[in-house]
Amino acid sequence: MSHIAFPPVDISIVARRREILSGLAPLLSTGALISDTIEMRAFETDALTAYRRLPLAVVLPGTTQEVAAVMRYCRDAGVNVVPRGAGTSLAGGAIPQEDAIVLGLSKMSRILEVNYADRYALVEAGVTNLAISEAVMADGFFYAPDPSSQLACTIGGNIGMNSGGAHCLKYGVTTNNILGVTLVTLDGDIIELGGPHLDAGGIDLLGLMVGSEGQLGVVTEATVRLLRAAEGARPVLFGFDSAEEAGQCVADIIGAGLLPVAMEYMDKLAIEIVEGFAHAGYPLNVEAMLIIEVEGSDAEINAQLKRINAIAKAHNVKVMRESMSAMESALIWKGRKSAFGATGRIADYICMDGTVPTSRLPEALRRTGEICAKYGLRAANVFHAGDGNMHPLILYNVNDDAEQAKAEAAGNDILRMCVELGGCLTGEHGVGIEKRDLMGHQFNPADLAQQMRVRAVFDPGWRLNPAKVFPLAGREAA
Amino acid sequence: MNEPNIEALRPTSEDQAAELVRDARARGKRIDIVGAGTRSGLGRPHQGDLQLTTSALQGIAFYEPAEMVICAGAGTPLSAIEATIDQRGQMLPFEPMDHRMLYASGGEPTIGGVVAGNISGPRRISAGAARDSLLGIRLVNGAGEIIKNGGRVMKNVTGLDLVKLNCGAHGTLGLLTQVTLRLLPRPEHEATIVIRRLNDASAIAAMTQALGSPFFVSGAAHLGADMGREFPRTFLRLEGLRDSVDYRTQKLIDLLAPFGAKHALEPGDSARLWRAIRDAEFLAEPRERAVWRVSLAPSRGAQFIARLGNLASKHFYDWGGGLVWFMSAPDVATATAIRAALAPFGGHATLMRAPDPLRGAVDVFQPLSAPLMRITRGVKKSFDPDGVINPGRMYRDV
Numbered sequence: 014m015s016h017i018a019f020p021p022v023d024i025s026i027v028a029r030r031r032e033i034l035s036g037l038a039p040l041l042s043t044g045a046l047i048s049d050t051i052e053m054r055a056f057e058t059d060a061l062t063a064y065r066r067l068p069l070a071v072v073l074p075g076t077t078q079e080v081a082a083v084m085r086y087c088r089d090a091g092v093n094v095v096p097r098g099a100g101t102s103l104a105g106g107a108i109p110q111e112d113a114i115v116l117g118l119s120k121m122s123r124i125l126e127v128n129y130a131d132r133y134a135l136v137e138a139g140v141t142n143l144a145i146s147e148a149v150m151a152d153g154f155f156y157a158p159d160p161s162s163q164l165a166c167t168i169g170g171n172i173g174m175n176s177g178g179a180h181c182l183k184y185g186v187t188t189n190n191i192l193g194v195t196l197v198t199l200d201g202d203i204i205e206l207g208g209p210h211l212d213a214g215g216i217d218l219l220g221l222m223v224g225s226e227g228q229l230g231v232v233t234e235a236t237v238r239l240l241r242a243a244e245g246a247r248p249v250l251f252g253f254d255s256a257e258e259a260g261q262c263v264a265d266i267i268g269a270g271l272l273p274v275a276m277e278y279m280d281k282l283a284i285e286i287v288e289g290f291a292h293a294g295y296p297l298n299v300e301a302m303l304i305i306e307v308e309g310s311d312a313e314i315n316a317q318l319k320r321i322n323a324i325a326k327a328h329n330v331k332v333m334r335e336s337m338s339a340m341e342s343a344l345i346w347k348g349r350k351s352a353f354g355a356t357g358r359i360a361d362y363i364c365m366d367g368t369v370p371t372s373r374l375p376e377a378l379r380r381t382g383e384i385c386a387k388y389g390l391r392a393a394n395v396f397h398a399g400d401g402n403m404h405p406l407i408l409y410n411v412n413d414d415a416e417q418a419k420a421e422a423a424g425n426d427i428l429r430m431c432v433e434l435g436g437c438l439t440g441e442h443g444v445g446i447e448k449r450d451l452m453g454h455q456f457n458p459a460d461l462a463q464q465m466r467v468r469a470v471f472d473p474g475w476r477l478n479p480a481k482v483f484p485l486a487g488r489e490a491a
Numbered sequence: 492m493n494e495p496n497i498e499a500l501r502p503t504s505e506d507q508a509a510e511l512v513r514d515a516r517a518r519g520k521r522i523d524i525v526g527a528g529t530r531s532g533l534g535r536p537h538q539g540d541l542q543l544t545t546s547a548l549q550g551i552a553f554y555e556p557a558e559m560v561i562c563a564g565a566g567t568p569l570s571a572i573e574a575t576i577d578q579r580g581q582m583l584p585f586e587p588m589d590h591r592m593l594y595a596s597g598g599e600p601t602i603g604g605v606v607a608g609n610i611s612g613p614r615r616i617s618a619g620a621a622r623d624s625l626l627g628i629r630l631v632n633g634a635g636e637i638i639k640n641g642g643r644v645m646k647n648v649t650g651l652d653l654v655k656l657n658c659g660a661h662g663t664l665g666l667l668t669q670v671t672l673r674l675l676p677r678p679e680h681e682a683t684i685v686i687r688r689l690n691d692a693s694a695i696a697a698m699t700q701a702l703g704s705p706f707f708v709s710g711a712a713h714l715g716a717d718m719g720r721e722f723p724r725t726f727l728r729l730e731g732l733r734d735s736v737d738y739r740t741q742k743l744i745d746l747l748a749p750f751g752a753k754h755a756l757e758p759g760d761s762a763r764l765w766r767a768i769r770d771a772e773f774l775a776e777p778r779e780r781a782v783w784r785v786s787l788a789p790s791r792g793a794q795f796i797a798r799l800g801n802l803a804s805k806h807f808y809d810w811g812g813g814l815v816w817f818m819s820a821p822d823v824a825t826a827t828a829i830r831a832a833l834a835p836f837g838g839h840a841t842l843m844r845a846p847d848p849l850r851g852a853v854d855v856f857q858p859l860s861a862p863l864m865r866i867t868r869g870v871k872k873s874f875d876p877d878g879v880i881n882p883g884r885m886y887r888d889v
């Protein structure tokens with residue numbers, strides 16, 4: 014049972030399945046074309062597991078040239094293409110349907126070059142986010158964006174969704190950390206945008222590409238920025254009796270000109286869920302908790318924390334606990350990053366990703382609670398407070414159809430509220446299928462038509478990830 | 492710039508701006524957009540039939556210090572924005588270059604011009620370019636439609652990013668009417684380490700080591716002997732809380748001792764110096780010389796300059812070697828030779844200053860491959876189907 018509609022399947026494509034399979038086979042190495050139903054099950058959904066559709070076939074190319082050959086074939090043969098990294102999208106960005114092939118980049122997972130002098134790495138799009146940082150960690154470098162799914166998610170997927178993470182407050186999101194990409198267009202052209210230098214030449218097509226959700230082409234390689242890690246980092250837990258106090262504390266820290274690398278928020282339910290799973294030492298007797306991390310030498314860290322502590326005290330902080338060791342720091346972050354997984358152990362959930370201006374956070378939290386209560390549901394709140402990117406996890410039972418409908422309705426109400434407060438529908442997960450039909454709340458028809466006209470420059474026939482991002486109604490207007 | 496025979500339009504509202512664009516389109520007229528005109532020398536020469544100034548689209552729509560966000564009309568003077576945010580101890584992170592010295596132009600630069608040109612300065616290496624701080628835009632496209640994109644929050648992946656696409660498009664996709672930018676706290680303190688008498692290759696090695704250190708360098712530049720002193724100087728800037736800056740300055744001096752690092756400038760001298768580097772002041776004179784700006788991998792900067800030989804004079808490096816500024820003779824043959832010399836090094840070159848006829852005759856921006864040109868034309872057409880706005884400012888016939 015689906016609540017989010019898919020476009021009607023193009024039966025003329027499905028009818029040519031055998032012909033398409035034999036057209037694709039010679040373009041790929043052995044084993045890189047999957048057409049068996051059971052094997053294709055692994056590609057029928059992503060992390061939006063309430064929705065699943067089998068693709069026409071799955072291709073796993075090993076080179077940019079193979080990707081180009083597949084794209085050219087699909088353009089000529091009129092086949093839809095759904096690009097896929099690791100399939101960790103929470104917005105359904107990688108869910109296919111029966112008239113589309115899945116183009117998976119999992120075989121293209123090499124780190125091709127690490128260059129410390131120019132501070133970049135050249136990687137294939139299927140490399141995992143964490144693998145990049147791990148490859149350069151021993152030399153004191155890292156790749157900054159760190160989504161919670163970084164162990165599994167790929168840089169190609171990060172580029173598709175402009176992924177963020179906990180440390181964006183200081184280091185920015187994906188788009189601020191990508192220097193260049195190799196893009197394969199639907200025509201099969203292989204195009205280099207940017208490179209190992211700052212600011213790609215020409216109009217900023219690189220900026221356009223990041224966050225375009227696989228609608229403009231397929232990225233096969235990326236030049237990512239490497240940064241030298243600070244001398245040290247220390248997370249501190251702050252517990253408060255109310256969301257308002259925690260929210261005001263965040264606003265005052267920013268207002269005071271302090272810029273911690275991370276400021277993460279968890280409410281009581283989220284703390285309980287995570288503590289039960291990760292045993293990270295989170296305080297259980299508070300309504301709201303902030304994880305604030307600062308960087309530098311010991312002396313620099315102490316100086317920053319002194320100021321932050323003073324602000325927290327002014328907001329009646331109840332618990333303050335600094336990490337005393339690298340192991341403790343790792344545990345604090347492990348807890349935060351396992352929040353979604355830990356929640357998944359106790360209930361099904363949908364994770365919203367709206368952003369609000371930080372000054373509106375307390376109000377947004379209060380209204381999120383009210384919206385969920387109205388539908389008789391509970392939500393755990395875990396989010397990036399420093400940038401206002403909320404992540405209410407709305408708990409429900411996937412086998413209860415009525416409850417799923419309520420959860421989705423509550424989620425939609427929350428996102429509408431985010432837009433109303435001056436924010437947006439999605440901060441770092443992408444629109445996918447999930448928020449596609451809400452786009453009209455943020456954009457008027459002229460705004461959307463302009464985006465669709467830009468999209469049409471790359472894919473006039475809606476072949477690339479066609480079910481996503483733009484409301485199904487109104488597409489012909491572009 | 493202000494040719495008397497050109498009809499001047501000065502909309503006082505976004506709606507009026509949209510109406511003027513629709514009207515021009517209906518009359519088959521093409522429009523050049525100017526803010527205050529301080530950067531009119533950047534890009535290919537104006538070719539429009541009408542000139543539209545954003546000077547009446549000004550004013551700060553909102554400023555939220557606790558959110559570090561400001562939203563203003565495109566015609567708002569940069570100085571007005573800086574004065575406002577300075578009162579609350581904040582700044583534009585990307586340190587936009589002021590082009591008045593280079594172009595000998597007058598007036599007050601506008602925030603719209605900064606955004607349209609993706610104008611950044613030395614801090615680009617640590618805080619990103621203008622495009623990285625730009626959160627939202629409103630614009631009038633070539634069909635006279637009002638379009639918004641992005642918003643006021645830092646994390647936003649709702650739909651295609653037309654914000655970045657318009658930052659650095661030099662107004663060729665639409666008339667920016669309002670921009671929203673992210674700010675940063677102004678550093679409490681700054682210090683600049685000076686190293687004397689390094690050659691280009693050693694200077695880049697020193698800057699590379701500094702930028703690869705954990706001490707968060709926010710400026711790394713190298714000036715040759717012909718720029719202010721009789722010997723070459725390499726500069727590394729550190730910013731932040733006072734104690735932290737003091738600590739990192741000492742650490743960096745220790746690290747760079749093999750290069751001869753010994754001391755740091757006073758804060759006032761430091762600020763003046765980085766303003767001069769930001770504005771490429773050293774290349775203001777002689778006026779008749781052409782000026783180039785090249786972005787490439789830092790480790791290739793010195794080799795590129797060596798390859799240029801006597802095609803280039805008065806060069807200096809910013810961005811740790813990744814941004815090279817230099818002068819050349821203002822002629823087609825030299826421009827062609829410079830582009831050819833850059834090819835094996837990658838990166839891109841912009842002819843920042845040259846007489847109008849030369850900027851009309853050669854590529855001002857890095858020439859594009861055929862597929863990229865096709866996409867660029869397509870994007871232009873998607874915003875401006877009849878080529879009404881800023882025709883030919885970046886590429887001939889686009």
